[in-house]
Structures are given as C-alpha cells and as structure tokens.
Amino acid sequence: KNQVEQSPQSLIILEGKNCTLQCNYTVSPFSNLRWYKQDTGRGPVSLTIMTFSENTKSNGRYTATLDADTKQSSLHITASQLSDSASYICVVSVFTGGGNKLTFGTGTQLKVEL
Amino acid sequence: DVKVTQSSRYLVKRTGEKVFLECVQDMDHENMFWYRQDPGLGLRLIYFSYDVKMKEKGDIPEGYSVSREKKERFSLILESASTNQTSMYLCASSLWTNSGNTIYFGEGSWLTVV
Numbered sequence: 001k002n003q004v005e006q007s008p009q010s011l012i013i014l015e016g017k018n019c020t021l022q023c024n025y026t027v028s029p030f031s032n033l034r035w036y037k038q039d040t041g042r043g044p045v046s047l048t049i050m051t052f053s054e055n056t057k058s059n060g061r062y063t064a065t066l067d068a069d070t071k072q073s074s075l076h077i078t079a080s081q082l083s084d085s086a087s088y089i090c091v092v093s094v095f096t097g098g099g100n101k102l103t104f105g106t107g108t109q110l111k112v113e114l
Numbered sequence: 115d116v117k118v119t120q121s122s123r124y125l126v127k128r129t130g131e132k133v134f135l136e137c138v139q140d141m142d143h144e145n146m147f148w149y150r151q152d153p154g155l156g157l158r159l160i161y162f163s164y165d166v167k168m169k170e171k172g173d174i175p176e177g178y179s180v181s182r183e184k185k186e187r188f189s190l191i192l193e194s195a196s197t198n199q200t201s202m203y204l205c206a207s208s209l210w211t212n213s214g215n216t217i218y219f220g221e222g223s224w225l226t227v228v
Contacts, residue, residue: 046216106155
C-alpha cells in the first residue's frame with residue numbers, strides 16, 4: 001500500500017528558530033513530491049514541487065530536500081515567524097495509467113511562539 | 115493568481131437531506147478534484163474530473179456523486195447526507211499535465227450533518 005508518513009506529528013518552536021519536518025514515503029512509481037502549508041480553517045497552499053531528479057528546492061525561508069533513493073524528504077524552515085504556525089502536508093504523486101495519483105501525509109502541526 | 119472558490123464555507127444539514135457543494139475555478143484548468151479532510155486521516159480523494167462531463171471515482175466515492183457541466187465548475191452532491199459525512203470538503207484544480215503541475219485548493223467547506 002502506498003503510504004506517506006510525516007514526523008513529528010506536532011512541534012512547538014520559538015520565533016526566530018529553525019526547524020525541520022520529515023516525510024518518508026513508500027509510493028511507487030514515484031512522480032513528484034510536494035509540500036503544502038495549510039493554515040487553520042483554510043485550504044492548502046503549495047510551497048514546493050520536486051521531481052525525482054531534484055534534490056533541493058527553496059521558496060523563501062522554506063527549503064525542501066528530496067532523497068529519492070531512501071524515499072525521504074524534509075522541509076526546513078529558517079528564522080521562523082509567527083505566521084509559519086500551520087499544518088505542513090507532504091504529498092507524493094505516483095504515475096498511473098490515467099495520470100498522477102496523489103497520496104497525502106497527515107501533516108505536521110507547527111506552532112511558533114514568542 | 116489562480117482562484118478556486120467554494121461557494122459555501124459552513125453548512126449544517128439534516129440527515130437524509132440532499133447537499134450540493136459548488137466549486138468554481140477561474141484559470142481554465144482541465145482537472146478538478148473533490149477531497150475530504152478528517153483529523154488524522156489526511157486528504158482523501160472522492161472524485162475527480164479531467165474534462166467537461168467526465169468524472170472518475172477516487173478512493174472514497176461511496177455516498178457521493180459529482181457533476182461537471184462546464185469547465186470552470188465542479189459540483190459535489192451528497193444524495194442523502196449522513197452523519198459520517200460531517201467533514202471539511204476541499205475542491206482543487208490543476209492543468210492537465212503529467213509533470214509537476216501545481217494543484218490549487220479552495221478554502222474548504224465545513225459540512226456538519228445532524
């Protein structure tokens with residue numbers, strides 16, 4: 001069964017600190033991996049998309065890495081801000097006969113405090 | 115900016131009622147999706163559509179139907195709402211491509227069935 005597992009489930013950090021969120025997946029055949037940010041009560045917003053040939057991609061203070069060999073990805077947040085408080089969802093896409101199928105992780109809930 | 119608009123943010127319906135959730139996107143995307151999001155389960159695909167009048171079942175289609183009469187509009191229908199359909203429903207859209215196309219989400223519709 002294709003799975004996407006994220007860790008930790010939740011995390012509290014102080015404003016200005018860095019943090020790293022993890023995503024391990026077993027889906028196959030791999031197409032691409034996405035990170036989304038979801039504020040409470042809102043829809044997810046795309047942060048990064050990486051194919052198997054890309055091992056790092058940045059979007060401002062967010063940097064995602066991908067190791068397709070070990071099937072692991074991480075999302076690093078630099079100099080955290082209160083507005084970074086949200087759920088971060090890892091999504092892995094697999095090739096199917098009809099296109100790409102997405103498998104969603106359950107998310108890491110990040111809280112940034114003063 | 116791409117905009118995916120879900121017409122109802124909060125709904126309360128009675129068991130057995132027919133419920134319509136409407137979604138409109140303004141970027142001429144071929145693909146449209148309906149997901150539900152429940153705590154601890156991640157997003158699960160209900161139905162998707164890759165063209166007008168075309169629809170494909172997702173992972174949890176039971177109890178739901180969809181309609182896509184126009185390219186920009188994708189409706190989710192609960193023929194007879196039940197309490198286990200209380201959830202947050204997310205509509206999404208994307209271009210038709212097998213590469214890393216961004217998927218854009220609406221803000222979500224919170225449905226409570228009593």
